[in-house]
Amino acid sequence: MAPPIAVIGMNDILPGEIARWQSLEGSFRETCARYGYREVRTPICEYVELFSRGIGGTTDIVQKEMYTFDDRGERTLALRPEGTASSVRAALEHAALSKEPVVRWCYLGPMFRAEKPAKGRFRQFHQVGAEVYGDGSAAADAECIELAVRFILSLGIKDFTVRLNSLGGEESRARFREALVAYFTPVREQLSPESQHRLERNPLRILDSKDPRDIPFKAAAPSILDALTDDDRAHFAQVRALLDALEVPYAVDPTLVRGLDYYTRTVFEVVDTSGSLGAQDALGGGGRYDKLFSELGADAPVPAFGFALGIERLLLAAPEPVQPRGFCVAVVAAAKSSDLPVTGAAMALARDLRARGVTAHVDTRFHSMKSQFRRADDQGAAFVLILGGSEVEAGEVTVKDMATGAQSRLARAQAIDTVVAARPA
Ligand code: HAM
Helix, strand or coil: CCCCCCCCCCCCCCHHHHHHHHHHHHHHHHHHHHHHEEEEECCCEEEHHHHHHHHHHCCHHHHHCEEEEECCCCCCCCCCCCCHHHHHHHHHHHHHHCCCCCCEEEEEEEEECCCCEEEEEEEEEEEEEEEEEECCCCHHHHHHHHHHHHHHHHHHCCCEEEEEEEEECCCHHHHHHHHHHHHHHHHHHHCCCHHHHHHCCCCHHHCCCCCCCCHHHHHHHCCCCCCCCCCHHHHHHHHHHHHCCCCCEEEECCCCCCCCCCCCCEEEEEEECCCCCCCCCCEEEECCCCCHHHHHCCCCCCCEEEEEHHHHHHHHHHCCCCCCCCCCCEEEEECCCCCCCHHHHHHHHHHHHHCCCCCEECCCCCCHHHHHHHHHHCCCCCEEEEEEEHHHHHHHEEEEECCCEEEEEEEHHHHHHHHHCCCCC
């Protein structure tokens, strides 16, 4: 029988890669804390209606990409394709806004979309995200975009652009919809079947199409920025002015519509420009979604803004840091595995070193001394602590400095102190 393999598009993250993940996660938590965002953890699956209502029934995510399954015949669940809908659900369910007027939450974790796997595109991928609830100001938009940008910069990523657009509120959207229908209807037959369908249900989605049949028509399509109401126009102008004040560079791109339906007013996307990501060049994106709370059942509207970034893509774009090997030692027993007083003493010595904060390896197979030394060398041990029958009897340890080859026999406590003192701060 062939050995088992992981589900296509779902990756193992191996110990050799984990340091970069943990460092990125640490930077994200640190950056968020500085902006007053607190971490929330929601379940990885929800009742499917949360996403179909929240993200939008005409989006690719809901139509084609959700992993749904029956909860033992009771209700249909979906693995979360993103974090925003879950976060809003949790904020509503726990009345987060009754405890503070403005809620700032962040999260990180796996998301699931049944997309065609490619470089930077997976079926289980990971996002970091941040959301702010209860503040409809342009300042909230600008601060949240700035957070995303500072975090990306903290990873050493320099080659990226922030694309910025406004999708307006309800009135602007209705005007834009009309303009789009007027523009696309005469060429309807030349559009992809999917966009013909979108023309009736959600014409804005046509602008998100990557189908070659739609591209030529997209280029000359009306601009949303011409359809904005005075209020929406003023909000967008303020966001731009604040980003200028915060020295966050951006490029206004009226074709940016994003792949989720909940957005109103400001939207943005951060695109890698180094070429290291190939076709999947969006590091992340987000925007304002002032109607989502009401759509999910809130009594009163709650303004909201947020973003999410793909961790795998950030790691592809970030420079590879030089990982210094951590300080460690090895305890070697000059004994066979059956020689319990000696092997037991070796394990107890390692225990005491660990209790003092030292990484101590023991090759618990207790093969020959030669083999234990070879292993210690491979692990990069700075010191090898040797215990044989005579050392155990005398309460001593032979300490070998692997860099100089110098070897000395010390009292057990002194041997521990020597190693602890040699550990870099
Ligand atoms: P999104 O644009 O769908 O937005 O996803 C954000 C980022 O997640 C993408 O730019 C990409 O880096 C990463 N991503 C998405 N799908 C995949 C995939 N299949 N494989 C690898 N990475 C992927 C959202 O999810 C919104 N919830 C963002 C948001 C938060 N808007 C407001 N608040």
